[in-house]
Amino acid sequence: xxxxxxxxxxxxxxxxxxxxxIASAAIMDGLMAQAFPFFxxxxxxxxxxxxxxxxxxxxxxxxxxxxxDVLVIMDQGLVRTNYTKEVFVRDGGRIVINxxxxxxxxxxxxxxxGKACFYRVDARAIxxxxxxxxxxxxxxxxxMLGAFSKATGLIRLESVKKAxxxxxxxxxxxxxxxxxxxxxHEVEELT
Amino acid sequence: MVLKSLTGNHAVxxxxxxxxVNVVAAYPITPQTTIVEKLAEYIDGGELDAVMIRVxxxxxxxxxxxxxxxxxxxxxxxxSSHGLLYMYEWVNWVSRARVPLVMxxxxxxxxxxxNIWTDHSDYYEQRDxxxxxxxxxxxxxxxxxxxxxxxxxxxxxxxxxxxxxLDAFILSHTSMPVExxxxxxxxxxxxxxxxxxxxxxxxxxxxxxxxxxxxxxxxIEDVGKAMEExxxxxxxxxxxxxxxxxxxxxxxxxLYKCSDAKYHIVLMGAWAGDAMEAVDALRxxxxxxxxxxxxxxxxxxxxxxxxxxxxxxxxxVVERGVSFGSMGPVFLDLAGNMLKYSRKLxxxxxxxxxxxxxxxxxKDFEYIAKETINYLESGEEPSVIAWYHxx
Numbered sequence: 162x163x164x165x166x167x168x169x170x171x172x173x174x175x176x177x178x179x180x181x182x183i184a185s186a187a188i189m190d191g192l193m194a195q196a197f198p199f200f201x202x203x204x205x206x207x208x209x210x211x212x213x214x215x216x217x218x219x220x221x222x223x224x225x226x227x228x229x230d231v232l233v234i235m236d237q238g239l240v241r242t243n244y245t246k247e248v249f250v251r252d253g254g255r256i257v258i259n260x261x262x263x264x265x266x267x268x269x270x271x272x273x274x275g276k277a278c279f280y281r282v283d284a285r286a287i288x289x290x291x292x293x294x295x296x297x298x299x300x301x302x303x304x305m306l307g308a309f310s311k312a313t314g315l316i317r318l319e320s321v322k323k324a325x326x327x328x329x330x331x332x333x334x335x336x337x338x339x340x341x342x343x344x345x346h347e348v349e350e351l352t
Numbered sequence: 353m354v355l356k357s358l359t360g361n362h363a364v365x366x367x368x369x370x371x372x373v374n375v376v377a378a379y380p381i382t383p384q385t386t387i388v389e390k391l392a393e394y395i396d397g398g399e400l401d402a403v404m405i406r407v408x409x410x411x412x413x414x415x416x417x418x419x420x421x422x423x424x425x426x427x428x429x430x431x432s433s434h435g436l437l438y439m440y441e442w443v444n445w446v447s448r449a450r451v452p453l454v455m456x457x458x459x460x461x462x463x464x465x466x467n468i469w470t471d472h473s474d475y476y477e478q479r480d481x482x483x484x485x486x487x488x489x490x491x492x493x494x495x496x497x498x499x500x501x502x503x504x505x506x507x508x509x510x511x512x513x514x515x516x517x518l519d520a521f522i523l524s525h526t527s528m529p530v531e532x533x534x535x536x537x538x539x540x541x542x543x544x545x546x547x548x549x550x551x552x553x554x555x556x557x558x559x560x561x562x563x564x565x566x567x568x569x570x571x572i573e574d575v576g577k578a579m580e581e582x583x584x585x586x587x588x589x590x591x592x593x594x595x596x597x598x599x600x601x602x603x604x605x606x607l608y609k610c611s612d613a614k615y616h617i618v619l620m621g622a623w624a625g626d627a628m629e630a631v632d633a634l635r636x637x638x639x640x641x642x643x644x645x646x647x648x649x650x651x652x653x654x655x656x657x658x659x660x661x662x663x664x665x666x667x668x669v670v671e672r673g674v675s676f677g678s679m680g681p682v683f684l685d686l687a688g689n690m691l692k693y694s695r696k697l698x699x700x701x702x703x704x705x706x707x708x709x710x711x712x713x714x715k716d717f718e719y720i721a722k723e724t725i726n727y728l729e730s731g732e733e734p735s736v737i738a739w740y741h742x743x
Contacts, residue, residue, distance in 0.1 A: 181527050185357040188529045194357065195528050200469060200521035200709075221625035223522040224711045 164315060165226055166213040167248055168305075170235030172203045175302030176211035178328065179233070182306055183213045185324040186316040193220050200225060208244050215315055228274070231313055234258040235284075235301055240270045250277050257312045257348070259284040259301050266351055279351040282308040282344050291340045303337040307344030318345050353598075358530045360523035363491040364430070364456045364516065365390035366530075367498035369400045370538045371454075374425035377405035377416035381435040382468050383520040384458040388430055410435040414442035414455070421446075421453045422559075424550045426502065428453070432520065433460035433474045446513045447482030448575060449560065452505040452547050453513040454498065455483075459621075459672075460520045461708050469709020470520035472621065473673040475649075476681045478515060482575045484582055485650040487517035487620045491528040493601055494518050496593065497647075503542055503589045509581040511548045519622040520709070533597050541596045583651045604653035606645040607660055609635065613642030615725055616661055618669045618686065620646040623712055627670070630717035641721055646682060654689030661686075662693070666728045667700040668720060670740075674704045679737050699728065705740040716742045 166183065170176035177198035184196035195214040203209050214220050228249040237260035239245055250256060252275020258266060261283050271277070288299035303325055310321050322341050326334030358366065365387045368376070376395070378388040394400035405416045410431050417427040431439060436457055446453055459475045461467040478485060484504055488494040494516065501514035518524055551557055563571070587603040594600025608628050610616065617627050624645040634641050644660050646653065661667050671680035678684065683702040690697050703720055706712040720740055727734040 181357065184527045188355055188357050193529055195526055196357070197359075197521065197526040200525065220528070221629040222714055223519075223526065223622045223625055224713065226713075 163214065163216040163220065164230045165228070166215070166231040166233065167226070167229040168211040168213070168233040168235065169239050169245065169248070170209055170211070170302075171205075171239075172207050172209045173205040173296070173298060174235045175300060176209060176235055179302040179306055180211035180213040182321065182324045182328055183215070183309065183316065185327065186320040187215045189320040189323060190316055192217055195220050208239055230254050231309070231315075232256045232271075233305055233309055235305060237264055240266065243270060245270050246272050248272060249274055252276055254278075255280065255313055257282070257305065257308050259305055261286070278312075280308060280312040280348050281351055282348040284308065284344060287340050287343050287347065291336055291343075293336060293340055300337075304340045304344035307341035308348035310341075311345045311348045312350070318342070353534070354532045356530050356532050357527045358491050358495070359386065359525050359527050360488070360491045360494045360518050361386040361458065361525065362390050363495040363530050364498050364518070365394070366532065367495045368428050368454070369394045370535060371426065371499055371502045371542060372539070373400070373402050373428045375403050375405060375417060375420035375427040376429065377407055377413045377420070377427070378429050378431070379407055379410045379413045379435060381410070381432050383460055383524045384430045384432040384435070384456065386524070387456055387458070391428075410439040411442060414439040414446065417453055417455075418442060418446045418449070418451060421451045421547070422449070422551050424545070424547065424552055426545045428455070430456035430458065432458045433462050436474050436478070437462065443478060443481050443483065448571065450511045450548050450575070450578070451513065452511055452545070454501045454505055454516065455513065456498065456516045456518065458518055458520055458524045467708055468520065470522060471672040471707045471709060472517075475515075475517045476673045476675070479650060479681055482512060482579070483650060484510070484512055484514035484586075484648070485517065486515065486648050487646070488523065489622055489624050489645065490523065491526070491530050492599070494523065495530050495532070496597075496599065496601065499538065499542065500589050500593055504582065504585050506546050507585045507589070508546060508548070510578050510585050512575070512578055512582065517621070523622040531599065537596060541593070579651045583653070583655070586648055586651070601647060603656070604648045604651070605656040605660065606647055608643040608645065610642035610644060610660055612640065614640040614665045615721065616642055616644050616664045616667050617717065617721060618644045618646065618657070618661070618667060618682065619671065620649065620682065621672065623672075623706060626712065626714045627717045629714040630721060633714065633718055634721055639721065639725060641725070649682065649685065652685045652689055654692055657686055658690055658693040661690070661698060664698040666724055667698055668703055668724050669700065670703045670705055670717070670720065672706045674707070680704055699733065700736070701734060702737045703740050704737070705742060710742050712742045716740065
């Protein structure tokens with residue numbers, strides 16, 4: 162089993178951190194993992210990518226990829242602008258989107274190579290509710306990790322929370338772990 | 353033993369910390385910077401008792417590391433690409449002075465055009481400097497190779513500086529699981545620093561003064577002799593590392609699915625993993641092929657490679673760099689070194705790919721291998737040197 166995960170977000174939303182936490186949590190679960198940011202210059206607010214791989218065996222391949230098993234969208238604006246069309250989602254793929262409940266998600270906005278399941282969570286609302294705000298932006302990356310855990314079943318919720326606390330330290334980590342937990346329970350599959 | 357998720361650069365930094373270096377001197381350059389940033393954090397947080405010398409250039413960075421090492425300190429620096437070129441005078445000085453020292457080289461394409469991604473030309477250009485040169489494939493090996501580099505460099509049979517190569521981004525900035533050993537075990541295995549001579553003012557010593565040609569010739573010949581001794585030292589150190597930490601990497605060369613292979617891909621660096629994945633797929637399709645991963649280019653593993661490749665039906669050396677007007681440096685070294693053992697060489701081909709940081713995947717290796725094998729099996733010989741452009 163080798164799962165390739167791409168996180169689409171905007172510079173400053175914490176996509177690279179989220180990819181790293183996915184890898185740490187997977188390793189805690191006894192899996193092998195890789196995580197890396199887009200290799201190049203990035204700007205705050207511009208569309209950016211972060212990558213992760215999870216496997217039950219040694220991961221041999223390296224480098225960025227454009228065909229994925231899981232696509233995480235940190236900002237639904239990227240769906241509206243069809244930026245999501247740049248990524249190919251494999252058959253049986255899962256797409257986890259940060260969006261409010263009333264927003265419409267159309268499968269035409271994606272490049273699907275087969276069937277895909279869509280999941281939605283209002284990570285922005287969860288971040289604001291928990292006062293997770295930095296430089297005026299709600300911190301959506303940790304709630305998206307909770308949604309990722311539930312939607313994919315790849316990494317355990319407890320491992321995500323543990324990895325979050327390890328990354329951010331006790332004080333900030335605990336608040337983020339609450340956001341992870343809430344998103345895990347609030348994420349819904351779209352039909 | 354703890355399993356940690358670390359980038360290649362942070363794995364190097366952690367190994368340097370666990371080697372208990374006394375001095376770090378460095379000047380920032382992408383993609384090396386996060387190594388020395390992490391070391392600065394270790395020093396600032398009291399986890400590493402070392403001096404961080406902030407300098408105005410890479411030329412001074414290596415000069416400062418060299419000066420400290422000369423005085424008996426375990427010293428480290430790291431650089432990439434143009435930074436490495438800027439310290440070039442000192443790179444040669446340190447090895448000819450026979451001063452043990454470790455430097456990480458995070459490989460990055462040289463400009464122009466300006467580029468921050470990996471190819472191996474900056475590392476290749478050091479091949480005549482007299483440094484031990486290793487090249488890691490993943491974060492675990494970057495960690496292990498850095499620890500081993502101190503041990504090899506400080507071995508009395510060697511007393512040469514050692515370079516640890518690792519690819520920009522695909523290794524340097526990629527988090528992977530790394531088994532981290534206990535500090536006590538590292539202390540015990542690595543031991544205290546040894547070096548040929550120390551300049552600390554306690555006795556009168558002339559070093560680096562004008563020397564007549566006949567004496568100079570002897571000094572230079574000795575660098576070559578130490579390099580020859582280093583072959584056995586690299587093997588021994590990897591072996592004893594394996595005994596202590598439960599993990600070794602094959603010495604100078606790693607062989608992957610080679611025991612029954614008719615064809616061989618030879619290469620070094622992170623993309624060796626992608627070549628291994630291609631070999632897995634090719635074997636399922638009935639191709640008899642293996643990967644020979646070069647871990648050290650200096651000393652060059654002539655004996656290991658001759659043993660692995662002498663009866664090959666086709667050797668494909670894939671390289672992320674070329675000596676303009678000639679061929680890839682590993683191919684040239686391989687051909688020359690094979691001649692030490694036999695006048696009869698197997699069919700060998702040199703494919704230049706991934707230059708300028710172009711992403712080369714397992715699919716590309718599959719294509720390169722199939723193309724070569726299909727040519728050879730139909731009785732034709734493909735061009736000996738070719739550029740492959742990954743898409």
